[in-house]
Amino acid sequence: MDKSMRGKAAIVGAATFGCGEAPGFTDMELLARAARMAVEDAGLTMADIDGLCTASASATMWAMPVIEYLGIRPTYVDGTMIGGSSFIAHLLPAMRALEAGQCSAVLVCYGSAQRSAKFGRREIVASRRFLDPQPYEMPYQPMLPPSAYALAASRHMYEFGTTREQLAHVAVAARAWAAKNPEAFVRDPLSVDDVLSARMISDPLSVRDCCLVTDGGGAYVLVSAERARDMPNKPVYVLGNGTAIYNRQISCMPELTTTAAFTSGQQAYAMAGMGPDQVDVVQLYDAFTINTILFLEDLGFCKKGEGGPFVASGAIAPGGDLPVNTNGGGLSCVHPGMYGIFATIEAVRQLRGDCGERQLGGLETALVHGNGGTLSSQSTAILGLESTL
């Protein structure tokens, strides 16, 4: 891993818009509102944006309509689409483009009206059968994505004795954080029993083990570290980033209980010259409760197989030793199809000290981890304040 890029770029603006329910808005409108606010937050105007990273779960050529809509003329474009981890995986290539002088201000942006859209989930699932076929899984009618994560959870329970109660603690911790976040979509109390007794979706996962379906837009702005020092916000430096993919389909995952986060994490840690013990706050893609357990293990916050007892100890909840998903995560805050950008934005807000009631003290570093597909793509980033450079 090339350590020379460590800290060479910083996130200097970030914004969300329409998180939760935003009826009457399109994907593009949510993206554009968030993008404009993020650029403004950075103290820039759209005319300053000459790099664009974006992805859509439906439009394959999404960068083009975004460029057209925003009225920008980027000299650097990354439309890499590897699911919800895309907006974290966009970091390192953008850093290289900034370092090479190909561009000077990169806008990373996303928007989805998944909850309110008239072209709904049923239609999207039906069209994917043709546009993105998985002919060796589809005949068995797994409910994707939940069934894929359920299969991994079943294996984790079998190999390590992980329980449904332990999975439920992930959802309960996320909800406790959401209660402190006015932007979170669901904030009412949630107990372990509530999760266990909720409607089953794909065993061992109940509906409360599954992320929300919301609307929302998110965006952030990345510039060189040198330029970041003269900008209005406290820069959030990118210390490390790594991306890894082993498989697309759950049936082709080499080991159901070890994700490619193991590799992406190693790459990000190596670039940052840090280990998990130096991470102050963790934001990771909790599409399902098993994700949090798998990623905490694969990223080295606990040993493989010990994620269940770790989360059940209260470690990741408010007041615990390792704050995880302080916005409420995809489980309780926001999940418009792809969550990665929202995890990144929450890490930026925590490091900048913008988090109100849920603000943590003494933060210097944050780890952001994104997942895409069905435990398929994994991207890890380590962010830090100036003191970590």
Place this chain on the structure above:
Amino acid sequence: MNDISAPMGVQEAFDQALKQGRFLVQQCDGCHRHVYFPRELCPHCGHGSLQAVEPCGRGTVHAVTTVRRKPADGGDFNVSLIDLEEGVRMMSRVEGVTPDQVVIGMKVTARVADGIVLFDAVEAQ
């Protein structure tokens, strides 16, 4: 079936075999490992020559879920990942028992029905 002059790709060839009631996997001429799902090259060693072979049909449930579905739509059903004795894993469904009776480690045996591969629990010895 991987001859470049062959008139079809491996997916179509395997589909046609299934429609005739034959379940095939591949075996690589380079590293001799078995491959599933069928590919035009070996994902283990990159070799381009793979033979279609009939697996023995015996397997073990590796991971399991019960997909919940309204009774009116047919009710709950099983989706499993099955490890075949040849060393490949595939998604399928275990039939002949209720979904909650399908457990990891269960021995199963393959059959072809309606053009797809399904599995039945092996009777206790």
